Amino acid sequence: MEYRLELIPLPVTDVDRAKAFYADRLGFEVDLDFSPNEAFRVVQLTPPGSACSIAIGVGLVGTPAGSVQGLHLVVDDIHAARAELTGRGVEVAEVEAMGAPGKPTVSYAAFTDPDGNGWTLQQLPDRKAP
Secondary structure, eight states: OOOOOOEEEOOOSOHHHHHHIIIIISOOEEEEEEEEETTEEEEEEEOTTOSOEEEEEESSOOSOTTOOOOEEEEOSOHHHHHHHHHHTTOOOOOOEEEOOTTSOOEEEEEEEOTTOOEEEEEEOGGGOOO
């Protein structure tokens, strides 16, 4: 049996603002924008190269906007990824390297969406840029 995590619902206050942030600023692909009525709308977006998507919308989840924290986008070159996002107007924290002496370093850089949902760029030791 396989269990694949392929969709994470994110609570947001303004679907169009969030859609623009994820599509235009982060470069996520818009897979679906469906609204059969005013009580329900789902927008599914996928990060480049990812098998897991996010869903934003109306009538999806009952959790407060901005309550999802700690989502990780794993990248090969965190400095290049941070530069790309800051160039698109995303406020991304400085890169922090974490590791014990003699151990490979893992690097992180945090940012939030317009509602405060928390994201982190992560570069793992085996995915260093050349």
